[in-house]
Amino acid sequence: MFKAIVAAVASFLHIQAATAGWTSDATYTNAKPATLAADPYVRWDAKTGQYWAYSTDGAEDGWLFGIYTSPDLATWHKQPGGAIRNSNESRIWANDWFWAPECYYNEKTGWYFFFYAGRYTDPQKVAAYFKYPDFEEASKVGVAVSRSPGGPFINIDQKPIDYFPFDPDYRDVNLLMSPPYLVPPATLVEGNTAPLGTYIPFIDPNVFFDDDGSIWLFFSRNAYRNWVWSAEFARYVEESNIYAVRLDDAWWRDPHARTMPAVHASFRDAHKGEPKDWQTSVNASFPGPTRKDGWVPVISYKLGPQVWENAHVYDYEASQGTRKNRRWSEGSTTIKRRDSAGNAVYFLTYSANNFESPDYGVGYAYASKVSGPYTKSPSNPILSQDPSKSIYSTGHGSIVAAQGKESGNAELFYTHHARPSTSAGRYLYNARLFVEPDSLYVGFGPSAGDLRLPRGVAPFSIAAKPSSASAWDVTVRSASGAEFDLANPGNRLLAWVEGATGAQVSVQGSTVHVSGATGSNAKLYVRYQRARWNETEPWANVSQSSGIGAKAQFVQTVLPLSRHQKRGELEEEL
Numbered sequence: 318m319f320k321a322i323v324a325a326v327a328s329f330l331h332i333q334a335a336t337a338g339w340t341s342d343a344t345y346t347n348a349k350p351a352t353l354a355a356d357p358y359v360r361w362d363a364k365t366g367q368y369w370a371y372s373t374d375g376a377e378d379g380w381l382f383g384i385y386t387s388p389d390l391a392t393w394h395k396q397p398g399g400a401i402r403n404s405n406e407s408r409i410w411a412n413d414w415f416w417a418p419e420c421y422y423n424e425k426t427g428w429y430f431f432f433y434a435g436r437y438t439d440p441q442k443v444a445a446y447f448k449y450p451d452f453e454e455a456s457k458v459g460v461a462v463s464r465s466p467g468g469p470f471i472n473i474d475q476k477p478i479d480y481f482p483f484d485p486d487y488r489d490v491n492l493l494m495s496p497p498y499l500v501p502p503a504t505l506v507e508g509n510t511a512p513l514g515t516y517i518p519f520i521d522p523n524v525f526f527d528d529d530g531s532i533w534l535f536f537s538r539n540a541y542r543n544w545v546w547s548a549e550f551a552r553y554v555e556e557s558n559i560y561a562v563r564l565d566d567a568w569w570r571d572p573h574a575r576t577m578p579a580v581h582a583s584f585r586d587a588h589k590g591e592p593k594d595w596q597t598s599v600n601a602s603f604p605g606p607t608r609k610d611g612w613v614p615v616i617s618y619k620l621g622p623q624v625w626e627n628a629h630v631y632d633y634e635a636s637q638g639t640r641k642n643r644r645w646s647e648g649s650t651t652i653k654r655r656d657s658a659g660n661a662v663y664f665l666t667y668s669a670n671n672f673e674s675p676d677y678g679v680g681y682a683y684a685s686k687v688s689g690p691y692t693k694s695p696s697n698p699i700l701s702q703d704p705s706k707s708i709y710s711t712g713h714g715s716i717v718a719a720q721g722k723e724s725g726n727a728e729l730f731y732t733h734h735a736r737p738s739t740s741a742g743r744y745l746y747n748a749r750l751f752v753e754p755d756s757l758y759v760g761f762g763p764s765a766g767d768l769r770l771p772r773g774v775a776p777f778s779i780a781a782k783p784s785s786a787s788a789w790d791v792t793v794r795s796a797s798g799a800e801f802d803l804a805n806p807g808n809r810l811l812a813w814v815e816g817a818t819g820a821q822v823s824v825q826g827s828t829v830h831v832s833g834a835t836g837s838n839a840k841l842y843v844r845y846q847r848a849r850w851n852e853t854e855p856w857a858n859v860s861q862s863s864g865i866g867a868k869a870q871f872v873q874t875v876l877p878l879s880r881h882q883k884r885g886e887l888e889e890e891l
């Protein structure tokens with residue numbers, strides 16, 4: 318008995334040691350994107366041993382927000398349904414514009430929190446949050462919860478988070494304009510006749526959990542209701558900006574996840590009494606909000622103008638008067654690092670311009686305090702289109718560490734959307750992200766070519782079981798047991814028969830069909846392959862080894878084909 322336990326422990330240790338040293342030559346390429354998804358947010362989920370992506374689009378009828386899973390951050394499998402059932406049982410509060418979801422897991426309580434933007438169109442509700450019943454872009458952020466990363470997520474409450482961001486210094490030039498609000502005042506003098514103050518509609522939530530326990534919500538102020546006078550271009554330009562606010566933490570600590578996030582006391586009603594003579598409503602039938610909360614500016618043009626952000630300042634002329642002159646900064650993600658002196662460095666990535674523009678891309682800024690001020694990198698944009706690699710519209714991604722291992726020499730990825738042509742939809746792409754705190758540099762590896770998989774995916778395992786007299790169902794799994802989608806064009810099985818002549822073998826996704834193979838020594842070989850960038854030789858056989866110098870072995874299984882053995886055990890080469 319004692320001996321048996323020692324042996325079991327020893328072999329467990331052996332497996333642990335071997336797992337730690339596994340290497341694989343498997344790669345992925347962004348050149349053949351297969352999964353449509355916009356505004357992806359990705360997290361590693363330790364419980365299920367795989368990466369989960371959430372997107373604005375991709376939900377089936379009756380659902381909101383698409384969900385995808387992946388063992389390797391590169392080949393994705395679309396989950397059925399979506400994140401939130403679009404029905405009353407989910408406590409839906411918004412009417413439309415369900416955008417840019419993110420999901421965070423609380424290890425202590427076991428709850429998954431799903432943040433997303435949505436818009437009110439019901440005039441009564443619009444007025445209750447923005448004063449004017451006809452306020453056009455009445456976007457707010459809601460939070461839904463689930464016990465599972467795959468949902469369904471249910472809104473904590475049938476309303477958005479308790480936050481009324483207010484800008485007391487803004488000249489509300491929309492009040493001087495008429496729908497469709499394309500033509501702002503021609504001069505600053507005229508714009509300055511507009512009344513002061515507006516509520517801020519906001520989208521693109523990104524919650525940052527600082528290591529001192531404080532929780533911050535980064536968000537994008539919708540462009541609407543934010544015409545900014547540009548002396549440089551002698552015109553008003555409608556801007557979206559990135560701001561931040563501290564949240565309280567009662568919602569995060571609630572073991573039952575029934576508490577909605579609320580703005581931290583230090584920001585609550587920070588603009589009370591501003592501006593003077595503020596009327597809370599325009600019409601007694603439509604009461605407006607009474608709170609005026611604060612925020613800190615993070616990214617805007619005037620806080621460090623950069624030329625690449627100006628792609629759309631002449632859109633009104635260029636579109637013959639059908640589009641506004643605009644500047645976007647949206648879709649931010651924040652991470653924290655320490656430089657070699659131990660000082661905190663906060664990095665924030667964001668997208669600028671419209672995804673249809675050649676100048677659409679991702680920039681970053683850094684700060685020594687979470688609340689800023691943030692300095693834009695002179696190397697912006699750090700990710701943008703590359704026609705030589707057929708990658709366009711690169712933007713709005715999120716940062717994820719390999720297997721969620723944030724500390725030490727974390728291996729980081731920026732999973733983002735992009736398009737393989739200027740007319741295609743937005744697909745999932747995956748870029749390496751390098752952070753060097755001392756030189757304050759964030760860079761991306763090549764977005765095309767053959768890229769190494771994130772750490773921890775190997776060793777792979779492969780298994781097959783007969784599904785009929787002439788077919789096998791094959792599964793390939795990552796080290797953490799997550800299954801590869803063999804119907805994804807990034808993955809393939811190669812199958813052949815040895816020891817028999819005249820065998821016919823065909824592969825469809827995870828199914829291998831064999832006919833005409835006779836002979837007691839006939840064997841079916843099934844090998845796992847990955848798509849490569851190389852057009853001449855588009856597939857690579859995946860091999861792996863358990864340490865430096867160890868003989869690499871292919872990820873494959875060998876199945877005896879003789880009838881009496883066929884339904885029995887199979888022998889794995891690994």
Ligand SMILES: *[C@@H]1O[C@H](CO)[C@@H](O)[C@H](O)[C@H]1NC(C)=O
Pocket residue numbers: 403404405
């Ligand atoms: C939700 O409930 C309201 C009334 O409470 C009803 O009018 C509406 O049809 C319901 N919506 C759905 C999707 O069931």
Ligand SMILES: *[C@@H]1O[C@H](CO)[C@@H](O)[C@H](O)[C@H]1NC(C)=O
Pocket residue numbers: 599600601602
């Ligand atoms: C207030 O709104 C109601 C409903 O739309 C409208 O009938 C009424 O004329 C409005 N009153 C004023 C003073 O604008």
Ligand SMILES: *[C@@H]1O[C@H](CO)[C@@H](O)[C@H](O)[C@H]1NC(C)=O
Pocket residue numbers: 851852853854
């Ligand atoms: C593609 O593969 C072929 C055959 O292995 C090789 O000769 C060629 O150099 C590769 N091309 C690139 C761009 O890697």
Ligand SMILES: *[C@@H]1O[C@H](CO)[C@@H](O)[C@H](O)[C@H]1NC(C)=O
Pocket residue numbers: 811844854856857858
């Ligand atoms: C993959 O393995 C198969 C079977 O051994 C072989 O025929 C093929 O040439 C290999 N492909 C590459 C790219 O090495």
